[in-house]
Structure formats: C-alpha cells, structure tokens
Amino acid sequence: MPIQVIEGYRQVEPARRTEGDAVVFDANGVYYQQLNDAIRAAVEAGAKRIVVENANGQRYIGAGLQAKDLTIEVRGTAGNDLAAFMDGPKVEVFGNAQDGVGNTMASGTVVVHGDAGDVLGYGMRGGRVFVRGDVGYRVGIHMKAYEGLVPIVVCGGKARDFFGEYMAGGMLVLLGMNTQFPDDPVAGGFLGTGMHGGVIYVRGAVEPWQCGKEVGVSEAEEADMAALTPVLDEYCASLGLDLAEVLSEPFTRIAPVSHRPYGKLYAYL
Amino acid sequence: MPATFIQPEFRVKIDYDKCHKCGRCVQQCGWGVYDFNERPIPHDEKCRACHRCVTFCPAHCITIERNPLAYRDNDNWSASLRKAVWKQAETGGVLLTSMGNPQPYPRIFDHLLLDACQVTNPSIDPLREPMELRTYLGRKPDAVKVEPDGAGGFRLAEGGGMSRNVELATPIIFSPMSYGSVSLNVHKSLAMAAERCGILMNTGEGGLHEDLYPYQDHVIVQVASGRFGVGPDYLKRGAAIEIKIGQGAKPGIGGHLPGEKINKEVSSTRMIPQGTDAISPAPHHDIYSIEDLRQLIYALKEASGYKPVGVKIAAVHNVAAIASGIVRAGADYVYLDGFRGGTGAAPAVIRDHVGIPVEIAIAVVDQRLREEGIRNQASIVAAGSIRSSADVAKAIALGADVVAIGTAALIALGCHVCQSCHTGNCSWGITTQKPELTRRIDPEWGAERVSNLINAWSHELQEILGALGVNAIESLRGSRERLRSIGLDEQTSRILGVKPAGM
Incomplete structure (x- = not known):
C-alpha cells in the first residue's frame, strides 16, 4: 500500500535508535498516530527515557500515558494536547508547545522551555506544568484539586484573557518575566472569572479591570509565600532560572470570595 | 404580609377513620409534609404529589388532590405564570426545575402511525420466527475489502475490515444521568440491567464509581465541560466515550450540582472537594470549532486505545449542519437529545422554551447525512422523551440507530415524575444523596425492574417488526415509508419525510 500523507505528515513509523538508556525517535514529517503508537510501544517494552527529535506540531504526545518513572524529551515544537489525560510521566519540551498542554492531566510534570498556546491546563487535576515564556488565552480554566491531587501551573511570561476562569482548585502562577510582549499587561481581562476554588499568584500587581467579580485581590502574605516559594524553587531548578530574581518583586494573591459563587442564584420550583 | 402569595398546589387528605396512626407516611415522605401529633398532620404546601406516602400507607387512607382553588380565568395569565412571577418577586432567583419539558407543545410521536402487512406481503410471527434486534453502535466502513480464504470462501482482508463497534442486543440504551444527580444505587441498578440486557448505561458527567467497575464493558463514560472524574483510567474502562456538548433539557447552558x-x-467519584459546587461550564473551553471537536475526539481515542467516541448534542434549530460537522470531526455516533429530554436540574425558562423535538432532529439529521454520503460514518442515537416501544420504533423508522431512555428507566424504579429532582429530597430514593432515602432502592430489585422494561419493550419491538413483515430492526431503520402522519401540517410532514395517512 502506498504511504498515506495527511496534512503533510506521512503515516510511517518514525526512525528509531537508542542512545544510552534513551529510545530516540525522529518525528520529522511523521503523522502523530504512528509517532504516538511508537512511543506507547516503547513504554510498554520498558523504556524509561524517550526522546522525540524534530517534533513539528505532532499532537497528543504523552496523551493518556500512565507511567511513573518515564521521561519524554521533545525537541522541536510539540503539537496540541501535549500530555492530555497524562498520569505520571515527565515531559520536557525544548522548544515551544501549542494549545491544550496538560488538558485534563491527572499527574506528572510538563516543562516547556519556550512559550505555550491557549487552553493550557484545562480541567487539570494534578501534576505540574512549568512554562518558561508566554502563554495564550484561557489558561488554567477549571483546574481542580482533590485531596492529595493539587495541580500547579507556573507561567514565566504573560498570559491573555480568561486566566484561571472557573478555577476550582490548585495553584496558578504568572510571573510576567520572560516575555515577547514587554508592553502588555501581565494578564488579559476576566482573570479568575467564575473562580470558586484554588489560588492564583501574580508577580507584581494586577488592575481591578482585569479581574472577575468572583475573586478577591490582596498582597501575598507570609503564608502565601511559604506555599509559593518551594513551587518557584522547583520551577527555577527545572528551567535554570534564578529564584532570587523571581522573588525580587512582591506577589499578588487572587482567590475566590466564595466556594459557591452561584449558590443564591436560583429559586426552586 | 404573608411569607408567600403562592397557595399549595395539592391537598393531602387523610381519612382518619381508616388511618392506623402508624406514622408510615411521616417516615416515607422526603419533603417533610407530615407532622405527627397522635395522628399525621399534613402540610399541603410541601407536597409534590410523588405518591410515596400513598403507595406505602397500609390503610390506603391518603388521597392527594389538586388544590381546587380557583384563579380568575385567563388563558393568557395562567395560574402557573402568576405563581412564577410571585416566586421571583419573593426571591429574585432564576426558577429552577427538573425532568423534561412539560408544556403542551405538539408531541410528534403521537401524530405518527406505523404500517402493517395485510394479505400480499405477509406479516411474520415473532414468537415462532427469528426476529433480530441486534444493533451495532459506531462507524461503519465505506467499503469492506474481502479476500479468498483459501478454502473456497472469503474473509475480511487486513485493513479492510469493520471499525470498532459496540454490540447491543436491542437498540435501547440508558441515557446519561450522573452519579450526583441520581444515587449510586440507581447507577448500580442501571449498570446491572445494562449487563443483563446486553446494552449500555452511561455515567453522565459525574465519573465512574468503583462499584461499577465490574460492569464497565456495558458503560459509556462521559466527558463533559467540567471534566469531573475524567482521567486515563476512566477513559480506558468504558465501552465507549461520549463528549457531552449539550442536553435537550438545557441546550446551551452548563450544569450545576x-x-x-x-x-x-x-466527591471521591467526581474528584472534587465535599460541599463545593460542581460547576460544568456552558462550553468546553477547548472546543470552539469543529476542528477543536475533532482534536478532542482524537485526544480521547489516543488516550483510550481508540475506543468509539460519540458526541451528544441538544437538538437545536441548525441540528443537521451541526451533526454533519460532528460526523466529519470523526465521531462514531451522534447523540441527539430532543427538547423534551430530562434533567436533574435546569432553569425552567430554558427547559420550557429552547430546542426542537427529537423527531424532527432525527429526520433532518438522517436526511442530511444521507445526502452528504456520510450516514454510514456514525450511528445516530436519539433521546428526549422516548416513552414506549412505539416511540422506539417510530424513532428508528425516522432514521435513528439506537434510542436512549432516562426518565422511562427512572419511572421503572419508582419515579412518579413530580419534577422535583433538583431539590435532592426524592422520596423514591432516586435523585437524592440522603442515605435514608437512597437505601430505598435495592440495586438488585432495581436491575430487575429496569431489565423487565427493556425486555418488554424489546418483545413489543419484535411484534411491531413482525406486523411490518420484516425480520430485523435493520429493515425498519430509516424506513420512513413505513410511517404515516396524522394531524400534522404539510410542512412538518415534509420535514419529517413522512406521507400523511391515506397516501
């Protein structure tokens, strides 16, 4: 059968080689399905370290993978829904990531050394996503925490509208430091709109117009910094950044005023 | 001023001459209607006419009556509209209600009649001849490639075979009702019935409780905008995965437990803290287009080992084009929920005024997918007040592959359609989480009642097929020639693709 080509990607198995303990796949021009099949097969065969070279927008890398001691390195640009529904592995992107990073992720770690797109961490319920640079719209929507599962997202650059909308649990951090948009505000509008759980920390200040009416804004206090500092320490260690510089500005705490924002909206018939 | 202008809707009458003074009514009522002071004293304003007390009264001495209180006649300002205004004047709230749209819109199923054979094309006796109801849910291939098997026959060629389908013994499944909106014992009853009947139950958006794991091959796991209880393990357990975009009872709005x-x-099944509102946003924030929907469908396939993924939408004005987009996005089935579909809670204004009838949605979606040559690419599941096996047969003749029932299954479990699910006080132990109420349903008992309903409807479907002179449900599917309309206007009949009776 001739090789099928979908949107420029070829439906062929990626070239594979081993480098020390790592299984290396060349993703150049390979369709996502074959790439992810190869990754899953390698994980099933016991690989603990997988490297994906020449990634160029392949979707769903790491999606649904359940493994504890697995590391996936992506060199290039990871496509949409990176680490969606993922439970356990560590995914590190040396490049940019596109939309939907950590979509409904259960646990594990994603480190992006570049920028990331929209809807990062949607419905995320555990694990960590660390982004060095900017992120897009609708980041951290409806993150939620349950008992020991507390999702944490740290974005080093700036974010667009709807950051932390509907947030129900976990921690969202926005630093506004490593950004392509020095003249823009640190976040767009509708920050924390509909938020009913969890906490958002922003380095520096936010303006009242940016925030949803369901949140209260205050200076981060000692207890906040005690919770935040170890997270930032881990973030800086993952991305080779200077913790002292990150901590050199005060942080703003944004938290919901109610766990039941719509509790009084209804009259029962 | 009185606390409310709203007078009780019902009157609870007790024949004290017959009353045993046993207090059973006090104990059975989930609404707190009864006080007990030597004899039961009813508070009419709390009564929902759910008949729990009536059913369990050993003396048969309780009667529930409509309050005969007269309102000055006015077809425009009905009593219920006046009461709604008073309620909102008192509270300032959005009126919240439950179950399906009760308003007197036309019920198209009741204006459709099935055909039967007489004389020339003989009918078939389903009691003595095979009558196939088996149905496969999922994408069918455009073509099947076969190759000689070397023994004079043929076999499916590699890569030329069927897509992954879910086999159903009968074309009826249970509609999504979340654990949270209904009790765990209801979920267990439905899961056990689904296994016994060879069909599927659907988790709704509240996650899959571990007690249901033994039945997971008969469970559709739902992914809604709140993503409650959704993880890789959940996705891998289900027989199929369903993306919930909309619900017939509340198109375009989110959920709120x-x-x-x-x-x-x-809380542990949804994986959210106790006592926090479970808010499902109106949209999925990762779906703003057909391309985004495709992305989520394939994310779920990638994460689940390529399980069938369906998409549930409310039937709305442009449903045919939307369904076409859903099929082109790669869905294995499209679930159409008509405007009479039920809910555990919805604003009355939405439930009663938004959406279109499922009968029309089935017809226009089936027609559109056929015209576009993609009807085989997805099954159509139809729901939104399927009340009898006749409705099942008519829905399938209009073009559905499978129907889903929610309210009918709950009625089998004791629901009296009192439209009070949103209160959480269901005296029948169905739409409540109060342990003293939920224990009223024993899953074994529930599974038997619901299985009986499915089996009875299946037998009736076989009778209908026999009368139609066909021996498989497949022969009725999309066969609108076997339907006639009665009392429908010409335009509606044309949209349904059904001739009027007599033609």
Whole structure:
C-alpha cells in the first residue's frame, strides 16, 4: 500500500535508535498516530527515557500515558494536547508547545522551555506544568484539586484573557518575566472569572479591570509565600532560572470570595 | 404580609377513620409534609404529589388532590405564570426545575402511525420466527475489502475490515444521568440491567464509581465541560466515550450540582472537594470549532486505545449542519437529545422554551447525512422523551440507530415524575444523596425492574417488526415509508419525510 500523507505528515513509523538508556525517535514529517503508537510501544517494552527529535506540531504526545518513572524529551515544537489525560510521566519540551498542554492531566510534570498556546491546563487535576515564556488565552480554566491531587501551573511570561476562569482548585502562577510582549499587561481581562476554588499568584500587581467579580485581590502574605516559594524553587531548578530574581518583586494573591459563587442564584420550583 | 402569595398546589387528605396512626407516611415522605401529633398532620404546601406516602400507607387512607382553588380565568395569565412571577418577586432567583419539558407543545410521536402487512406481503410471527434486534453502535466502513480464504470462501482482508463497534442486543440504551444527580444505587441498578440486557448505561458527567467497575464493558463514560472524574483510567474502562456538548433539557447552558449534593462518595467519584459546587461550564473551553471537536475526539481515542467516541448534542434549530460537522470531526455516533429530554436540574425558562423535538432532529439529521454520503460514518442515537416501544420504533423508522431512555428507566424504579429532582429530597430514593432515602432502592430489585422494561419493550419491538413483515430492526431503520402522519401540517410532514395517512 502506498504511504498515506495527511496534512503533510506521512503515516510511517518514525526512525528509531537508542542512545544510552534513551529510545530516540525522529518525528520529522511523521503523522502523530504512528509517532504516538511508537512511543506507547516503547513504554510498554520498558523504556524509561524517550526522546522525540524534530517534533513539528505532532499532537497528543504523552496523551493518556500512565507511567511513573518515564521521561519524554521533545525537541522541536510539540503539537496540541501535549500530555492530555497524562498520569505520571515527565515531559520536557525544548522548544515551544501549542494549545491544550496538560488538558485534563491527572499527574506528572510538563516543562516547556519556550512559550505555550491557549487552553493550557484545562480541567487539570494534578501534576505540574512549568512554562518558561508566554502563554495564550484561557489558561488554567477549571483546574481542580482533590485531596492529595493539587495541580500547579507556573507561567514565566504573560498570559491573555480568561486566566484561571472557573478555577476550582490548585495553584496558578504568572510571573510576567520572560516575555515577547514587554508592553502588555501581565494578564488579559476576566482573570479568575467564575473562580470558586484554588489560588492564583501574580508577580507584581494586577488592575481591578482585569479581574472577575468572583475573586478577591490582596498582597501575598507570609503564608502565601511559604506555599509559593518551594513551587518557584522547583520551577527555577527545572528551567535554570534564578529564584532570587523571581522573588525580587512582591506577589499578588487572587482567590475566590466564595466556594459557591452561584449558590443564591436560583429559586426552586 | 404573608411569607408567600403562592397557595399549595395539592391537598393531602387523610381519612382518619381508616388511618392506623402508624406514622408510615411521616417516615416515607422526603419533603417533610407530615407532622405527627397522635395522628399525621399534613402540610399541603410541601407536597409534590410523588405518591410515596400513598403507595406505602397500609390503610390506603391518603388521597392527594389538586388544590381546587380557583384563579380568575385567563388563558393568557395562567395560574402557573402568576405563581412564577410571585416566586421571583419573593426571591429574585432564576426558577429552577427538573425532568423534561412539560408544556403542551405538539408531541410528534403521537401524530405518527406505523404500517402493517395485510394479505400480499405477509406479516411474520415473532414468537415462532427469528426476529433480530441486534444493533451495532459506531462507524461503519465505506467499503469492506474481502479476500479468498483459501478454502473456497472469503474473509475480511487486513485493513479492510469493520471499525470498532459496540454490540447491543436491542437498540435501547440508558441515557446519561450522573452519579450526583441520581444515587449510586440507581447507577448500580442501571449498570446491572445494562449487563443483563446486553446494552449500555452511561455515567453522565459525574465519573465512574468503583462499584461499577465490574460492569464497565456495558458503560459509556462521559466527558463533559467540567471534566469531573475524567482521567486515563476512566477513559480506558468504558465501552465507549461520549463528549457531552449539550442536553435537550438545557441546550446551551452548563450544569450545576449544588454543594449540598456533593457528599463524600460523590466527591471521591467526581474528584472534587465535599460541599463545593460542581460547576460544568456552558462550553468546553477547548472546543470552539469543529476542528477543536475533532482534536478532542482524537485526544480521547489516543488516550483510550481508540475506543468509539460519540458526541451528544441538544437538538437545536441548525441540528443537521451541526451533526454533519460532528460526523466529519470523526465521531462514531451522534447523540441527539430532543427538547423534551430530562434533567436533574435546569432553569425552567430554558427547559420550557429552547430546542426542537427529537423527531424532527432525527429526520433532518438522517436526511442530511444521507445526502452528504456520510450516514454510514456514525450511528445516530436519539433521546428526549422516548416513552414506549412505539416511540422506539417510530424513532428508528425516522432514521435513528439506537434510542436512549432516562426518565422511562427512572419511572421503572419508582419515579412518579413530580419534577422535583433538583431539590435532592426524592422520596423514591432516586435523585437524592440522603442515605435514608437512597437505601430505598435495592440495586438488585432495581436491575430487575429496569431489565423487565427493556425486555418488554424489546418483545413489543419484535411484534411491531413482525406486523411490518420484516425480520430485523435493520429493515425498519430509516424506513420512513413505513410511517404515516396524522394531524400534522404539510410542512412538518415534509420535514419529517413522512406521507400523511391515506397516501
């Protein structure tokens, strides 16, 4: 059968080689399905370290993978829904990531050394996503925490509208430091709109117009910094950044005023 | 001023001459209607006419009557509209209700009649001849490639075979009702019935409780905008995965399970803290286009080992084009929920005024997918007040592959359609999380009643097929020639693709 080509990607198995303990796949021009099949097969065969070279927008890398001691390195640009529904592995992107990073992720770690797109961490319920640079719209929507599962997202650059909308649990951090948009505000509008759980920390200040009416804004206090500092320490260690510089500005705490924002909206018939 | 202008809707009458003074009514009522002072004293304003007390009264001495209180006649300002205004004047709230749209819109199923054979094309006796109801849910291939098997026959060629389908013994499944909106014992009853009947139950958006794991091959796991209880393990357990975009009872709006219903078990299944509101946003924030929907469908396939993925939408004005987009996005089935579909809670204004009838949605979606040559690419599941096996047959003749029932299954479990699910006080133990009420349903008992209903409807479907002179449900599917309309206007008949009776 001739090789099928979908949107420029070829439906062929990626070239594979081993480098020390790592299984290396060349993703150049390979369709996502074959790439992810190869990754899953390698994980099933016991690989603990997988490297994906020449990634160029392949979707769903790491999606649904359940493994504890697995590391996936992506060199290039990871496509949409990176680490969606993922439970356990560590995914590190040396490049940019596109939309939907950590979509409904259960646990594990994603480190992006570049920028990331929209809807990062949607419905995320555990694990960590660390982004060095900017992120897009609708980041951290409806993150939620349950008992020991507390999702944490740290974005080093700036974010667009709807950051932390509907947030129900976990921690969202926005630093506004490593950004392509020095003249823009640190976040767009509708920050924390509909938020009913969890906490958002922003380095520096936010303006009242940016925030949803369901949140209260205050200076981060000692207890906040005690919770935040170890997270930032881990973030800086993952991305080779200077913790002292990150901590050199005060942080703003944004938290919901109610766990039941719509509790009084209804009259029962 | 009185606390409310709204007078009781019902009157609870007790024949004290017959009353045993046993207090059973006090104990059975989930609404707190009764006080007991030597004899039961009813508070009419709390009564929902759910008949729990009536059913369990050993003396048969309770009667529930409509309050005969007269309102000055006015077809425009009905009593219920006046009461709604008073309620909102008192509270300032959005009126919240439940179950399906009760308003007197036309019921198209009741204006459709099935055909039967007489004389020339003989009918078939289903009691003595095979009558196939088996149905496969999922994408069918455009073509099947076969190759000689070397023994004079043929076999499916590699890569030329069927897509992954879910086999159903009969074309009826249970509609999504979340654990949280209904009790765990209801979920267990439905899961056990689904296994016994060879069909599927659907988790709704509240996650899959571990007690249902043994039945997971008969469970559709739902992914809604709140993503409650969704993880890789959940996705891998289900027989199929369903993306919930909309619901017939409340098209275009999200869900909201109040904190009072989030007890320990519900909280662990949904994976959210106890007492917090479970808010499902109106849209999925990762779906803003057909391309985004495709992305989520394939994310779920990638994460689940390529399980069938369906998409549930409310039937709305442009449903045919939307369904076409859903099929082109790669869905294995499209679930159409008509405007009479049920809900555990919805604003009355939405439930009663938004959406279109499922009968029309089935017809226009089936027609559109056929015209576009993609009807085989997805099954159509139809729901939104399927009340009898006749409705099942008519829905399938209009073009559905499978129907889903929610309210009918709950009625089998004791629901009296009192439209009070949103209160969490269901005296029948169905739409409540209060342990003293939920224990009223024994899953074994429930499974038997619901299985009986499915089996009875299946037998009736076989009777209908026999009368039609066909021996498989497949022969009725999309066969609108076997339907006639009665009392429908010409335009509606044309949209349905059904001739009027007599033609």
